[in-house]
Amino acid sequence: MKSRRMFTSVIGMVALALAATGCGGGGGGAAAEYPQKRIDYVLPFDAGGESDITARLQQEKLSEILGQTVNVSYKPGGGGALGWSELTRTAPDGYTIMGSNLPHIILQPMLRGDAGYTTEDLKQVYIFQSTPNVLLVPADSDIQTLDDFIAAAEENPGAISVGGSGDFTANHIGTLMLSDMAGIDLTYTPFSGTGTAVPALLGGHVDALMSYTPQISQLGDQVRAIAVATEERMESFPDVPTFAEQGYDLVDGAYRGVSVPKETPDEIVQTLADAFQEVNEDPELIKAFEEQGFVLENYGPDEAAALTEERTAVYEDLLTRLGMVP
């Protein structure tokens, strides 16, 4: 461990030196020399959540690759909307990058009327991680399988309460998608983040939790995971069945990436995207992601835009049918 740290810090210093000499050389366009100063990596959420843990895992590697300090800070409020609306008013110079989540940046502008930004205002640089939805019940619940859960919901329409992290989040839309596919009536209760939703499940105040996969390992034997919203079973959780294999084609979750203002020059976006891609190839980060229950994703700027478009269509269709789009 020690020698590796030494090694990485040497690499960091070499990178810094290279960057310094690069600056000294002069000439070239402004974008070609990017980055020349500290980069602010802003999270529009409180510290301590999944986005924060991810950023902390990336921070050191990013600094090494970009040759500049990367500083993580927080601008929470409005489920992320406050930060994203401010990003649209930030200088498009690549020195402020902000964590951005799907489906949040799709659903807030779609459902909130005036969210202070539109999905297209944000230029997604890279999507590097996702946490699929997982349906959890307390370990002592009678519900053993997804079929049990759906049967219970059919028996008592509207009486089964499902907690989740906030409004217009992946947990929220996942609950709506499940209700829609199974033709059941669930009551979704939003909590302010996963942190307050979990005790509501453990204390039996909600019947189930639509949450993210890291909670499976974090909560251990206090909960039972009855279905995960991935295409195939996850390697980290081979015993947890998917929704699909239990008859419901639900594949969804929160995708985490970074965005910059849409006017940012393409070269800068590419430099950043390459850096995040390189971070994602680091074996240590890959191992840490796996331990956390995160799924590694590699969506460059174009792929991220395509994914966003595809998800937007799915959500718009569902929410229009539910009468939720204003």
Place this chain on the structure above:
Amino acid sequence: MFEALGQGLLANLAPSMLLLVLIGTLSGMALGAMPGLSATMGVALLVPFTFAMDPTPGLVLLGAFYMGAIYGGAFTAILVNAPGTPSSIATALDGYPLTRQGRSEYAIVGATMGSFVGGIIGVVALIFLAPPLASFSLRFGPQEYFWVAMFGLTIIASLASGSLLKGLIGGLIGLLIATIGIAPVGGDVRFTFGDPMLQGGVPLVPALIGLFTVPEVIRLIALRTRDAQMADDNGKKAGLFGMVKDILGRPVNLLRSSLIGTAVGILPGAGGSVANLVAYNEAKRASKHPETFGKGEIDGVIASESANNGTVGGGFIPTLTLGVPGTPPDAIILGVLLLHGLRPGAELFETSGTLVYTFILALAVSAIMMVPVGLIAGRGLQRGVMALPVRYLAPSITVLSIIGAYAIRSSVFDVFIMLALGIVAYLLQRVGIGGAAIVLGLVLGSIAETGLVQGILTSSGADMPWTTFFTRPISLILIAMCLISAVWPMVQKRRARKNLPEAAPAVAADRAEND
């Protein structure tokens, strides 16, 4: 467990570890003393520095820093009426009046000893009672959080023993401000007047600075004499030893407030900002002379500070046993644990027992270190502030306030919120509506709203969901506590009148009316 506890104790006695705890405590205190720089933010800023360390010293440093930051909030609350963190709101209520009487040193000593006792009691609960307390905390659902918030609001009755009506008006203003922004449940956008910055609501820390500190700055500026200084009679009455003895001679208050702090800290979603207010209220209720509260009563300072440092140990109970952060800084420390591959739960105490107990005991060591550090550095700071003429002091506080309001979200908008609320608060004070009731409404409004709506949603299986607010056992206990708390100040007042028929009825706890 005891083996790991012993190893943890040994690890803490190593000089390098003691030095680390000292550095953590000191830097935490310094940061906590800056208005606006909250413990949460400080801990988040410190995290990258701990990456270069092994897990144990990294966590120890974070823990000591957290403990110190909660304590540091007391300094500015006492000296310049600027609660450095939301955990020190109630400290300002009596700490600043003490300063104005020239007894700031006494208040600092009270805060220090209170923080020490609170910190230790929280840690003791964490070591010996974590599993049962954590499982009890899970029985608090949305309904119970609603009643906890209601209980908090009854404090208005005791804060405003002068005029209940004015107190209620203040509380309502606070509740109204709390409705600005995106609804905590349902996500509707409310009262933003088209400004996206208001989607996040009125942030608590800039509001605190605005409501408490700005009116005082205006008052200081309005002082006539150019070389006016804050009064300082210290040293004339009792020496340091006498003051410490006096504070420790109030064991019931120290113990009660520490236990309240520990208990509230265990509840995720309440935390230090609620604990200090509840403890203050209980100290006032238990007091033989409640009319002195709000006018410079040392018991108020002790209660608030014991409680907020009690939340440190209490908050780690659900964090370490369930993986549910008890307070916002706990969320960050939980993140660090996870980054090191340490999963909270009963297993953590077995597989990494030495690390866990080293960390827990470091919190206790930090609490112990606060005593000499606080009594030396804290009193030094106090002398410095007191020696400063008002013409330097007022602009210094203003600058600190602006930095504090800006820092929390790096937002100029928050500075304007602070200044606007400050001017409003100054005007309201002149008609006898104090800032404390407004802050109560603001802090508790969203907790109450969230509990109410979530309670109705989660019990949608019942015929009449709202009845669940009156049928759950813990809810019933909380309702009884609300009733007692609301009625008690009136009983107290009547009793005081009966005992002292010749004395004037207790007037105006509002400081503005004493001006």
